Amino acid sequence: MKYSKEFRDPQVAARFLEILAAAAARLDGVKTLMEVCGTHTMAIHRHGIRSLLPTKIRLISGPGCPVCVTPVDFVDKAVALSRLPDVIIATFGDMVRVPGSTTSLLKEKAQGIDLRIVYSPADAVALAARNPSRRVVFLGVGFETTAPTVAASILQAEKSWLENYFVLCAHKTIPEAMALLGEDPEIPIDGYLCPAHVSAVIGTRAYASLATEHAIPCVVTGFEPLDILQGVALLVHQILDGRAEVENQYSRFVRREGNPKAMEILHRVFEPCDARWRGLGTIPGSGLRIREEFAAFDIEKRLTIAAEPAREPSGCCCGEVLKGKIAPRDCPLFGTLCTPEEPVGACMVSNEGACAAAYRYGA
Amino acid sequence: MKSDVVLLGHGSGGKLSHQLLDEIIIPHLSGISLKNQNDSAVLPFRGERLAFTTDSYVVDPIFFAGGNIGDLAVNGTVNDLAMAGARPVALSVGLILEEGLPLRDLETIVRSMRKAADRAGIAIVTGDTKVVTRGGADKIFINTSGIGVFDHPHSVAGDGARVGDRILINGPVGDHGIAILAGREGLELGNDIHTDSAPLNGLVADLLREWGEAVHVLRDPTRGGVATTLKEIARQSAVDILLEENAIPVRPSVEGACAILGLDPLYVANEGKVLVFVEGKAASGVLDLLRGHPLGREAAMIGEVTSGAVAGGKVYLRTAIGGKRIIDMLSGEQLPRIC
Incomplete structure (x- = not known):
């Protein structure tokens, strides 16, 4: 992959860390920065970045792992659908191990449901085309990075006159959740490392109100180690200067206006709605639902799904972890009752979940 | 949420695989502790040592860039013997074929097995073939077992690592x-x-x-x-x-x-x-x-x-x-x- 080595250069990293240490020394106490995106969480663990940061900088993980914030009843609905005889469930890999109220898709697979892991919603459309006598239901989970590709799959299915392709939709948008957390007095967030890929779609302007109205410094940051160190340094400098602005560290991919083409497709198929986030509750305007015009592809409009009553696992602190209120290790279930092999909460399931990252990398 | 059925993760080689071995398979079959798990068993035989190992191959797809399930099945078992420090001498081949597997594919696979065995200098000495109904297996599964001998007195095993290595x-x-x-x-x-x-x-x-x-x-x-x-x-x-x-x-x-x-x-x-x-x-x-x-x-x-x-x-x-x-x-x- 081009440029991967350049953004992991040990000499440059050492220089960045010197600059960061000098800046951090001038901070008046410990500052809490939230990495919003699960990919950042994973990268921070994978590269051992916490072990290198000055003690005055505390990084906490945010709610930007789509699997982790998907509510239990979504999994229950997917399970109920999967048990219908003519249904094929198509999904990205991370969803299959997420526990529902009593079971997960992976456990149902061992019992015989037809579950296909795909790398793109377009593969799910192709699956529907190849299986005209079956109903293919794609699990639409993810933020603004995935939502346009799912919108495109619906447009593609419409163009191909496919009547057996459906989406179970739980897409969410990130800035609304960040605004909610920014207002929570229990979580003093001194700065946001804003997501890289999501920002490539929505643009840096999507965070403008966080900086202006909530006075929280924001830096759109890439996923390589040097990106993250620079993103942290930019946040520290904003804090020292008393500024709250949206800065773009990831300018090699992210534009102010984002990706207008992707946003156009997204808005053509989806419209904003209130959405429930696991652990965070209902956040107004933070979800995407399929527009009436495309109701033919919305499985929830096409049939009544008889899911079991939703039951949150007892003792699970995913909500507190997702808000950054506690570290994964502070959850009483962490590493004992809840492990990647036998996950209780979704944060332990996804590759990008804060608990899975902390467990795997021993943080 | 512990599972009461076998999950794919039990075959991943990671934690679930170890759990399956430790909790069900080893206690009933051999009683050998995790500490002694190696790629091959090393058995005393008339004052000498013999290495013995077995492995099953269920790779999907059966043909892939640079190889197929056949040479993989030979190399894998040869390597398990080599990791014990043994010189591979004899190999068995068990084939489980799904009804409908094209004979041409089978021939390609066994031909690469032959070639891989020649390259490794191991003799294929015995074998078995079973056919199951369509859906009873996925195209072809292969089991190979191997025997190796030792040309040197050294012993290498997973518990041999020392500080400073x-x-x-x-x-x-x-x-x-x-x-x-x-x-x-x-x-x-x-x-x-x-x-x-x-x-x-x-x-x-x-x-x-x-x-x-x-x-x-x-x-x-x-x-x-x-x-x-x-x-x-x-x-x-x-x-x-x-x-x-x-x-x-x-x-x-x-x-x-x-x-x-x-x-x-x-x-x-x-x-x-x-x-x-x-x-x-x-x-x-x-x-x-x-x-x-x-x-x-x-x-x-x-x-x-x-x-x-x-x-x-x-x-x-x-x-x-x-x-x-x-x-x-x-x-x-x-x-x-x-x-």
Whole structure:
């Protein structure tokens, strides 16, 4: 992959860390920065970045792992659908191990449901085309990075006159959740490392109100180690200067206006709605639902799904972890009752979940 | 939410696999403790030692870049014998065929088995063939068992690692797993990604002949990759290990594929790689020897055994930018990311 080595250069990293240490020394106490995106969480663990940061900088993980914030009843609905005889469930890999109220898709697979892991919603459309006598239901989970590709799959299915392709939709948008957390007095967030890929779609302007109205410094940051160190340094400098602005560290991919083409497709198929986030509750305007015009592809409009009553696992602190209120290790279930092999909460399931990252990398 | 049925993760080579072995299979079948689990059993036989091993191959797809299930099945068992320090001498082949498998495919597969056996210098001496109804198996499953003998007095096993040992590998990691994934998913990842499947017995024989005294552990990092294998060795030998991320060879194409798929190359399977633990003073000589062998040209020294473990045995990685993190076994299966 081009440029991967350049953004992991040990000499440059050492220089960045010197600059960061000098800046951090001038901070008046410990500052809490939230990495919003699960990919950042994973990268921070994978590269051992916490072990290198000055003690005055505390990084906490945010709610930007789509699997982790998907509510239990979504999994229950997917399970109920999967048990219908003519249904094929198509999904990205991370969803299959997420526990529902009593079971997960992976456990149902061992019992015989037809579950296909795909790398793109377009593969799910192709699956529907190849299986005209079956109903293919794609699990639409993810933020603004995935939502346009799912919108495109619906447009593609419409163009191909496919009547057996459906989406179970739980897409969410990130800035609304960040605004909610920014207002929570229990979580003093001194700065946001804003997501890289999501920002490539929505643009840096999507965070403008966080900086202006909530006075929280924001830096759109890439996923390589040097990106993250620079993103942290930019946040520290904003804090020292008393500024709250949206800065773009990831300018090699992210534009102010984002990706207008992707946003156009997204808005053509989806419209904003209130959405429930696991652990965070209902956040107004933070979800995407399929527009009436495309109701033919919305499985929830096409049939009544008889899911079991939703039951949150007892003792699970995913909500507190997702808000950054506690570290994964502070959850009483962490590493004992809840492990990647036998996950209780979704944060332990996804590759990008804060608990899975902390467990795997021993943080 | 503990499962009461077998899950795919039980076959991943990671934590669930170990649980299955420790809790169900080993207690009922052999009673041999985890500490003594190695790639081959080494049996006393009339004053000599015999190595014996078995492995089943269910790879999907059966044809992939650089190989197929046939040569994989021969090389894999040859390597399990080689990792015990044995010279492979005889191999059995059990074929389970699904009704409907094209005979041409079968012939291609057995032809590559023959070729792989010749390359490794092992005789295929006995076999068995079964056919099951369509759906009763997926195209073809192969079991191979092998017997090996010892031409030297040295003993290498997973519990042999000692403080001060250097850890070497004979080439870049992750090729096999990525080649399989690319074949399975029809991903276009460029044409230099192919399996590294190869018989390592020749390389191991050279190694033990020249440096037998200094070699403490040999292990092929197959399922679960380098990370899981080193964690196993750390536990068996009760030592701590430090790896240098910058020193671990990974092809740029594999690195790129892993980045796209959200995988860590340290956890991706290899089929032609060996991790060698050697005494510190022999390390550079062993590295030269590996690099002089056709299967070791890109060999590298990737880490060392730092201390005896107080409890367990930990593997640490110094990351490219100088951070430090813990390496654990593969948990669940490596799954692609969604955002």
